[in-house]
Amino acid sequence: MMARAWSVLVVDDDFRVAGIHAEIVDAAPGFRVQGSVRTVAEARAALATNLPDLMLVDVYLPDGDGIELVRSVGVDAFVISAADEGDTVRRALHAGALGYLVKPFPQQTLSDRLDRYARFRHVLSGRRGLRQERIDQALSILHGQPAGAVVARSATEQLLLDALGEGELSAAEAAEITGVSRATAQRRLAAMATQGVVQVRLRYGSSGRPEHLYSKLA
Template identity: 40%
Template sequence: MIRVLVVDDDVLVAENHRRFVGTMEGFETVGTAHSAAEALRLTEQLSPDLVLLDLYLPDESGVRVLQKLRGSARAVDVLVITAVRDVETVRASMQGGAVNYLLKPFPFNELRVRLESYAEARRRLDAVTEAEQAEVDRAYGLPRSGGSGTELPKGLSAVTARLVSETLRAADSDLSATEVARRSGLSRVSARRYLDHFSEVGTVELSLRYGSAGRPEHRYRWVSG
């Protein structure tokens, strides 16, 4: 079982997340916290595997809590669930070691996808004693199949590719490179490189939207995986 600690300053939201985690096979909620101090204390006491962390906390920045949790003697995985859309905060969370970043509000199926992805990554890494590149890429949600075109070109990062792919998968409709960049915290140029790669290998569908004037806008929609 993957032991989960839910952290949210809103008591009702925390309870909803606790109940939802309880419906998922292989997961159990071991506690809920509504402040940074309580989150740190319960993590020490309960030793969860995963913390669902809101960044709006009454006593300390959620990013600072993330940094403390990841820097503790028993590092715990953290999935950020927040309404904070500031790009610097997204970047700080990535640099702090968050396994994912889910923006409120969201349909619970989006949380289910991220929890299942996390569980699958744990299973894959637990199944090997010494990881090869293929295992690492699969753990990060990037399948490799020699010569099939799914390998990342030189200069592209598996972590960033996963971020871009999950941004597209979480969208309700197709997105432009600018929209993907804003939601993922990347520059538009970087987002476009990954989008073009996904389009080339067939995991993303590219369409053109024509306006009243000027060049058509490229739109991207995830269609595979």
């Protein structure tokens, strides 16, 4: 079972910076670069052809304002800029940006934001109505709030349980669907099995160690 790949449009007039951001996106599990453009006009042309799931947008572009682009297109976006003025940050958030990163930053910072975004989208997926605690969980994941360890821990387990709602999965398959590491999926699934939250059975192949398969208890 293949996980969805979240598509990302990079909007930055510095081709070196854009290339670095694109490499980070391509290296992030569950993400792919849809394209990289230098101007507002190029971004609008790309968006007219195919809407991405997420944009990474600089503020100052040769032909316009990246924040106004975010405001006008209605696509999830992180604003990434050297501009660190409070007014600019507030304007970006008011325009609908899901996050704001000040250049320069460690590559891991963007990787972490992408991981949060994938889990945020997973929690908000589906057509059914959402309970308030589910919405709060999604926002806590996205913003990495200090309530931190407990929220993240329960959020990861809930992501895995949601994945198991689609059927019996190995730890590797569950990791691919949810975007967590295989080691994390294995550890959390094993813990939930001992707690009686999920059940596990062994699948024996033609050779090697048996594989653990997990499923939700009814």
